[in-house]
Amino acid sequence: MDGEELRLAIKRLLVKELNLKGRDPEAIDDDSPLFGAGGAAGGGLGLDSLDALQLAMSLEETFGVRIPDGEEARSIFRSVRAIADHVSQSRAPRA
């Protein structure tokens, strides 16, 4: 799976798991903030901590990648691109 494919798969997962009805996965921006205040209005998704838990679980289920707790998770969850980077790094064969 190349980077673009992976990002699209993550967007589809976001829409499905967080029940973002009516949102087109392909229209989600790679770099927009996913969480926090002003999200939806500010072009992001406006997700919250309960979404983060659901997302972490479904990433683990789908890609076999564990999301660490705390600050590290915050950084991974800042955008679709950051999640995709974390997934591909975690899945890369170790040298």
Place this chain on the structure above:
Amino acid sequence: MTGLGLVTPLGVGVDATWNGLVRGERAIAPITLFDASGQRVSLGAQVGELPAVTAKSAGATRTVVSRTSVMAVVAAEEAIRMAKLDMRARRVGLVVATTTGGMLETERLLAAMHADAGLRRLHAEMRCHPITATADLLEEKLGPFVRARTIASACSSGANALLVAAAWLRAGEVDAVLAGGADSLCRLTLTGFNALGAIDPGPCRPFDRDRKGTTLGEGAGFVVLEGPERARARKATPVAVLAGWAAGSEAHHITNPEPGGSLAAGLMARALDRAGLSAADLDYVNAHGTGTLHNDAMEASALARALGPEVARVAVSSSKGQIGHTLGAAGAIEAAITALVVARATLVPTAGLETPDPALRLVHVPRVGRRVPRVRAALSNAFGFGGMDTVLAFSEVREDGPPRALPSTARAGVADPPRLDIPVITGAATFGPEGLFGVAACATALDAGGPRGTPVDADAYLDPDRARRFDRAARVATVAAAHALAEAGVEAGDCGIALGTAFGAVEASAAFLHRAFEKGPRLAAPAAFPNLVPSAPVGHASIYLGAHGPSLATADLGASGESAFFHALDLVRAGESDRFVAGAIDLASDIVDRALGPLFCEGAVRRRDEAGVVVVESERAARARGARILARVARSFEWRGGDVDAARAVGAPGGDGAEVILVRATPAAAAFVARTAWAHAPRHTCAPRLGEVDVAGEAHGAKTLAVAAARVGAGHARESLFVAHWPDRGYAVVLVAV
């Protein structure tokens, strides 16, 4: 409060629990009740050995008694023993709070049923599944009770049981109440709270800088409450005085507390005010104090707001570091502990608190209990999922005359009975596959052909972003509640919501458990878990509508909606809330249709996603806003066991234009009506599906009530006797045109 009984992880009985609390003991260890391996955290606060409690068998099938019910019976017996209460000499009511009910016993079966449709047949284990099973067992063991109610508002359930009891006593409807809560540990809650990352890897440490979550516990707490005059007249020995109370909804988020704690602060102030107390009179607060980052921060902030400068003096502790978070029982167990703190002038500690979080400026009671000269008054806080918060205020017993309690009488003079509000119905709505019906359509429900609706999916009425966490139950509940409020012409504002649900989120619980068993608890769905508590639809509706009143779920099998309506009547009469949306929801469920329904309710029913609700309001509030009043609720009657007294009390219709509306046209219901002065009034049974003849689900009573009220409002009847008659329980009201 003249009696109390406790079953907690620290021990069976009040003294075992109290001694453990004061010594700072912590009953937290790896859970052995079920296989907890594979869970992120497998620690819990488990109750030790319990006596065997059996129930009458139902026909040929053995009745399984849930662990929740066993703990409830043991605690309730202790409370009645301490109060020396003679159940037959007095009108005693029963309020039971629980959230897990018989889940521990049925969860493997539910998970299996989800995977295999062939298994969806009757099982003896299912007998203890409905959360009403505990109330029914208490009735069997300790009754008779003149009324019994089962309520759930997640982690504030137990505190709400005491609040309901206070409302009944204040309205003079009973002489005494046995009120409390019970919840056993189970896989469902352990898995769910783990999925939410809400469990501390070690024993929980409320208010600590390093706190990482709560620890789940189990137990039961019951108390006997009675009015001060009657308690004194029978020379009972009061433990403490339940002097004030307040409940409301944050309407903020399904799992996260509102960070500033403004609603919780308002409730603490109201509970104190009701008790005729100020923060200066307060010596102790038993905090909700779960040990999660967010709860403890919110609660400290709410305490600072509510107590002002007194927060620097009033001792605060949480019992959860010792007994864990006992969920639906917590509010009742901790209320009993708070009453003991007042009675015994001894503060109980926050065990596990080693390094107080400097951001939470509270006066702690570290490690062990501490004797103090006096505890004049104390608060007990209970906050639940969906933002359903309840605060109780206790004060010490004063020998010199009436306690400062019972504020309504305090103002009016103790000899006068409190002035009660009169409930009226100002709105009604039903929602289901036939469409959304308001008052006008409900008024034509008995006409040939019935109302014509357009089937519309709930999505058409809901904002998809704000409703994205809704399950089917929350969707029908919210659409119906919003429409009823619109029909009543009023904003949600301070409205409370009470919805009956006979079996709770059965299908969703089965799916959640099946997934956890199949894929392992780590892959349980965090977002699904909050929807599994019985009060989740109410919580979602309150958040969506911005309804800040006291909200909860009720259950009474086939009459669950009626019990919710009666809950609203009680709280409006007692002045706890000016306005309620009350009714019931049904959900399409193969498990309920095939396994649970036939055991407890009707035979062959295909339940569907539907809801029926009315808006109940105090006549005073309705008139003040110039509302259209459909009907006044002139009289109400509920019974357990025999219906003879209720039939006698119904009274005669005032004149012409009376009708009888039956929820179920059974021979027993007809016999009931025949014994009243309404025997010759025209009698109707509402076609269960408003236009479609079929057997009804458990929301049918609430839908029928909407029809009865709408008919009086439309002038089809001047007066209406509404009867919901089940073999062993029933509800009736007289609705009158105004």
